Amino acid sequence: MSSEPPRRRPPAGLLLGLIGIVATCWLAATGQLGLYIHPRYFVFTTVAVVLALVATVVAFALLPGDAGDDHDDHDHAPQGRTRRRLRGAGTVLAGLALVVGLLVIPPATLSTATLEQRDLNSSLDTDAVTLVGADPAGFALRDWAALVANPSTALGYAGQQATLSGFVTPSPDGNPDVLYLARFVVTCCTVDAQPVGVPVAVPGWADTYPVDGWLEVTGTFVATSDGSSTVIVLKPSTLESIEIPAQPYDF
Amino acid sequence: MQSTRREPTATRPAPRPAPDRRAIGLRVLAVLGVAAALLGLRLVADPAWTSWLPAAGRDFVTLSVSVFVESLPFVFLGIAISILVQVWVPDRIWQRYLPRNPFLRRMVLSVLGILFPVCECGNVPLARGLMMRGLGVGDALTFLLAAPILNPVTIITTYQAFGWEDGILVARIAGAFVIANLLGWLFSRHPDPESLLTASFEARCHATPPAAQGRGVRSARLFAEETATMLPALVAGSVIAGAIQVGVPRALLVELGSNPVVSVLVLMALAFVVSVCSNVDAFFIMSFSATFAPGAIVAFLVFGAMIDIKMLALLRTTFTTRALALIATLVALCTLVLGLGMNLVV
Structure with missing residues (x-):
């Protein structure tokens, strides 16, 4: 030059x-x-x-x-x-x-590799209580994640139906019969993305559903025991593999 | 501006005759051709070419691209305002409205961000433009440090995130104002302020544009020069920010956050690493506010807006590494005092 x-x-x-x-x-x-x-x-x-x-x-x-x-x-x-x-x-x-x-390189969403760096559900809306009483039909995955993770609100939603989509990631405690349906919550750009997820009961899921694959799940929240306490998980009635949606993050 | 008015020491070659219409037409076709070729590459690029990338590598690319795409329009906006300041705003406006008293002048400069609500990446080209117009290094530093926080967008988003809770908003605004003015004052005392600047930027400051050139050509030249300087820096900043995101487990940082002293340091480190733009960082840190003391939150909000990885890469276009190390250290110390002080009081 x-x-x-x-x-x-x-x-x-x-x-x-x-x-x-x-x-x-x-x-x-x-x-x-x-x-x-x-x-x-x-x-x-x-x-x-x-x-x-x-x-x-x-x-x-x-x-x-x-x-x-x-x-x-x-x-x-x-x-x-x-x-x-x-x-x-x-x-x-x-x-x-x-x-x-x-x-x-084709555009892509963040994957489980980043999720593991950032601790699933470590930064949920602490105000899950304010959601109580709102129409659950309008809840995004992040809202469900907050409600389910909060012991004071979780059990109130047992029996509630929901349809959610997200990508598959392993349960943080390694339970082979529970997968987490996860999404990232973005406030500015993906650098600040925080992962949230809802537990879904799918025995032996790893044989059928690849990690990072996208699923749409329709099901009912049910109370179950994780050994020490009662928690709620989504029990699916239908599980469908889907394409990555145009809006893969929650905002 | 008065303190270090620079005299031209080098002149550019004599102006060339204006290019004729045909030549202009050919150039427009050429640049559109290049754009079409780039678009063509995007359209034919086969995902299979890069399917061998592991998930972490893919995420690294996604994160870096995200920082780049998020910052690019702000950099263009900053360059546009910088051109406006250098070419279209007459010198005497600055002479008339900027106070001669250095303390007052820096105070005015630290609220200049209210007029130019670009976030930190856009402020770098703007500050470069101000320095080329003759603004002193200390004065420019005051603007650079204060403008990302003392601007309407940042103040509104911080208010939306925290309200008046724990004095976080007030501490952020007041802290930024004090730190920016303190550092501006310190650097204005520097015996040889030009030694803080990179050689190429200093040379640029000394070069005078040929007077015969019209404002349009001068603007075009500045646009080309500033993109040539800022974009490689932005790419470097994005790549480093992306790499650190993939490499450093964030959970580790957050777990260290319960201690009132360590938490301030931890959130400053987090701010440095995540390089979130100051306009929205309040929303980001709000999700951690249950875990961390208010002093740590304020330290995040003040330090991150002034210094982070992406910002250092951009500032390196203008300041020497030594000067940047000094600036970053001083800002970090001031923020630490602010954060710890708040944790004591609140």
Whole structure:
């Protein structure tokens, strides 16, 4: 790069930006932004990247092609040249990372690998009690997870029917006859995702249902004993493997 | 701005003649062609190519992409405001409205975030723009540290999450204001503030744009330069944040949280690691509020908004590693005092 005359240098920043813009536009157009960020940012993100696309096209059209690299051109000391080469290598690496991460690897949800790092149900709504009395038909998986985990509310929901979808993850206590139907709760982007889950009684589930596979379960909550205390689990009447939903996280 | 008004020491090559219409048309076609090629790659990319990735590797990619996609529009917004400040707002506005008294000036700068409610990643290009306009390093630091917290979006979300409970909101706002002004003052006392800046950024500050170029071309040039600087840094920050998420069991951190002294340190470490944007971090930490003392929560909310992995990567475009280590250490110490103090009082 440095051997070429400065006028011909490609505007690296515009190209990097373009990779991000194209990938984000594609995610937005195909309804997959929800895999990465909270819905409250959909509009802002989409508008911002479309404007950035316009800005990139305009900047590219107006510039003679030498901008974009850092302007220590007047610094021709060997030290400066090494630094510039390093920065050039960094830019190429960043470009490769963006192409592979955004354009080659298919979009995906978080899996059990991350769930295990973050402790299932460690950050449930502590106010499960405020849900009591509300219509259970409107409960999301996170609401059920909070109600079921809280001993003061759980038993009140024995006998209640529910239809829930989530991915399969093993029971934290290793019980082979209980799987957890889990989802991540996202407040901003998936970095802050917190896993929540509801226990589902499926004896020997591991033989039939792969971990991280998505299921829709319809069933009834029943009281059962886990050895020391009474808890409730979802006893399924139907269990169906489903595609990953467009909105795989709870918000 | 008055303190370190920089004189141009280098000049750029003479302006070239404006490109003709045909050349512009060709360039537009070229950039659209590149965009189409990138989109084409996305459309033909076969999931089978990367199906060998283990689940943890896949999650690492998902997490890194998530940080990147979340921050990208904010970085563009920050660059846009930075261009506005550098090219379109006349110099004399700053001269007129920024007080000459350095203490007052930094106080004004620390509430500038109310006008520019971008979160921390957008503030870096904006602060760079302010410094290129001649703002001193200490003054810019005050803005960088205060703006992520002293802005309407952050204040509203913190209020929504905590209300007036335990003085968390007040401590966050007041703490950020004091820490930002304290550090700005300390760094303004630095005998050679320019030694805190990276060589390439300093060179950029000294370069003067050719006067003959119109505002449009100058804006385009700044856009290209700032994306070239910020985007590699954002990629690095996203990748590191993603890798640490996969590598560090969060449960371990949380279990350490019951001790009133250790909990402050733990939540500061958590804030550093998760790199959640300051506009929403209150919602994130709210889910931990049952486990942790209010002082620890405030430490999370103050430290995380000022310093985290992604932010350090972005700041490295502008400050030397030594300067960043010093800034991070000082902010951490101040936050620690704030958090422990609150745990004593509340």
